[in-house]
Amino acid sequence: MNNEISKLQPTALWENFYALTQIPRPSKKEQQAAKFVEDFGKKLGLETIVDKVGNVIIKKPATPGMENKKTIVLQGHVDMVPQKNSDKQHDFEKDPIETYIEDGWVKANGTTLGADNGIGVAAAMGILQSTDIPHGPIEALFTIDEETGMTGAFGLESGLLDADILLNMDSEDEGELYVGCAGGSNANMIFSYQEVTPEVNTVAFKISLTGLKGGHSGMDIILGRGNANKLMFRLLKEVIAAYGVRLASIDGGSLRNAIPREAFAIVTVPANNVVEFTETVEEFAAIYQSELAATEPNLSLIAEQCDTPASLMDELAQDDLVNAIQACPNGVIRMSDTMPGLVETSLNLAIVKSENGTTKVMCLIRGSVDSAKDDVESTLESLFRLAGADVEFSGQYPGWKPNPDSEILHVMKDVYNKEFGKIPEIKGIHAGLECGILGAVYPEWDMISFGPTIRFPHSPDEKVNIETVEKFWKFLVETLKNVPSK
Template sequence: MTKIKDIKPTEVWQVFDQMLAIPRPSKHEEKIRDWAVNFGKNLGLETIKDEAGNVIIKKPATPGMENRKGVILQGHLDMVPQKNSDKVHDFTTDPIEAFVDGDWVTANGTTLGADNGIGVSSALAVVASKTLKHGPVEVLLTATEETGMDGANGLKAGVLNGDILINLDSEDEGELYVGCAGGEDATALFSYSEEEVPAGFTGITLDVTGMKGGHSGMDIILGRGNANKVFFRILDAAYEKLGARLASIEGGSLRNAIPREAFGVLAISEASVGDFAALADEIAETIKKELAATEPGLKVVVEPAELPAALIDEKTQVNVTAAVLACPNGVIRMSDSMKGLVETSTNLAIVKSDAEQKTIFCAALMRSSVDSAKEYLASRMKAVFTLAGAEVAFAGSYPGWKPNMASPILKTMQGIYDKKFGKIPEIKAIHAGLECGILGGQYPHWDMISFGPTIRFPHSPDEKVNIETVQKFWDFLVATLENIPEK
């Protein structure tokens, strides 16, 4: 079996192979940050760890290239920790089990971390190289991008000296990105009281699994199902027809991942257990037909369980169910200015009860390239959950990145790609959130662009990166650095 470190270009894959062994889920980036700092210092390069947790490595121009504009190569250190429910893996301690699967590199039951590990590896391969030709290069590795863009928000002005930002966090080779959506977190908190389980009731579990999930920005256009919506669709029918009651719910886990699974404990009359299982199967089959092209693996399992100690009060159960079913989810509007681009979307990522606090927490990430559309979506979300009796809050708002079609680096890279690969790369904006909009606020003079290799299904255990495109991505990056304009 081919080892990851032996794949070409070995400069990139050898660094990525090191990253696979180092835990780096969002909010737990100490080990990968220390590794990155040591990487720069071991090369004898100026290396900075700032207050926001970013790592900056500065490499002088190679001989004869001192008159070129300075370039910042930017990626993020953290990765999304998603795994299949049957996979035993601790993202804070365990290495990623990556392997070659045909033309792709993927992982065994977990996210791979190619988002943004390949970009980070490429930036570090540049500063480690003794043969590449380039002007002044600064590597900016940001902290906690996936759960709030903390590093980008905390970057200070004046730390970096370059003129051109090349973001290495896009996921389609052959495309150059010049804009992205902004985003904002919406949360709703329900408080509930406990009720006794009625006499003659028994406990059951309702598990929704087998869905694809994915990146709530990149994959929202694919029309995939939402496990939270499926769970409450079944619960709604079971409550109306059979009096099913909810004891606990754990649906989804990350604000920026489409929820693939939802697990709940319910109580129902002993006489209705068979009817509940039949109803759940019937609704599951209906949804599978509705989502035949996107969710063929959807599975709904009903099994006996211990009788729960208490139930969520009936009124709150009804209100939460109504709010989840009514909550906007998926693509809200497509862009008028760029064909095939989602303008506005939202993803009901998490619905989770807490027996100790007696609360049910709901979280969604709203995205839009139009600020007013994002604000209107927020008002809709607030209306739905407020009417249902929840406390609603918004946080973590970040700006989009407005396209600059007159960008000098865009023109340069178009010409390089055409000369090297015989075609003009597509120019696109992305519905996911890149850090460029935030970074450009601190460094408004930067000329910015984003590109990367082909990565599929990021933020899910199906994540994979295409090997051939990593080579093209690297070759393109090297050629770009060799042809950066003069100051």
């Protein structure tokens, strides 16, 4: 396996990140990575705690002369989003990530890279093992299952940590300090359908919509990328109405927090309408390629003849599902009035999957204003209840309200200006950082989120900029030197 990234600077960070890429750590299956971090702390002879949900806490005393500094939590999550291209053979529960360097970026071969949040974890590990970096008391917090439920953050108990300041290293634009984030909730809609026998004189087709970029459903939602589920159902509504097409099954998207890149449908078409059906699929492929030429240059939509399915959805359930998905909001709902360029509320129509008489529709709603997020929930509930679905919301997590009087914010602004000759941008982020949840458990914490430049997280195009990782590391080291006194 190529380990060329372990030779990059700073080696303390990159060696640890390379080690993480060799350990399978998809969300909810990240136990090996958590054990790796636990063993790392114990080998250093540092106090190492594993809490009741599996978070790892490693405590390092202050270096000589820094004992009076406020205690810092260095925080990151050990899990990663498992996404791969359809032609890539990769088992995220067994196989290491294949990394390579190209044009100043570290990338992965056909899969997500795991820089989100492996770089932050590796940085904390580098500080823990350092012998020449001055710092006050350090408490490194490595949380589990951030990407699919923030289980680690929700499960963290009060009293385990003694810190005053939290440095979350899970944002993705170098030169920016994040002081607030969106909250979110999961929407779950369930349709029931009767399985009916396919009609005679029909031909079965598999419709495949592939080649979309996908991406992080918070960070990338503003980019206007195609949503495979929305595009698939736009086509289905047309061919069902025009040619009597019947839907047997649908399988679109795989993760709530990833914009769906692929969707597949099995349908039957009356034999005398096959030509018109295939021509319409080709027409829609051209329409999509034209509409999304700038954002989705590799979009592919094809229909291939396949074996006749054993059953179809009953027609009423089919129509209710198609109409509901076609009407479902998706993407940016509203931009912030108070922070220009920041998305206030959004909805990701993430997963639509049918099997055994049930179709599940799963969405992730994000919002930096709780009342606005509640309104999106209400809209979604009304729509799907009218279509006959059961609706429930789960996994609600709070946002993180900015603190304009943050002491560590002022320190980090000054440090960045001194080191790099400019003031960092102060921003909110339309993503579900753990800060809001952790701040509810430890309300006295002063919190900042920062990181290197990562592009296209939650997709196989994920990459991290090498130059910004070096700047991020230097910024972290200098910040630790300048932490306020108690």
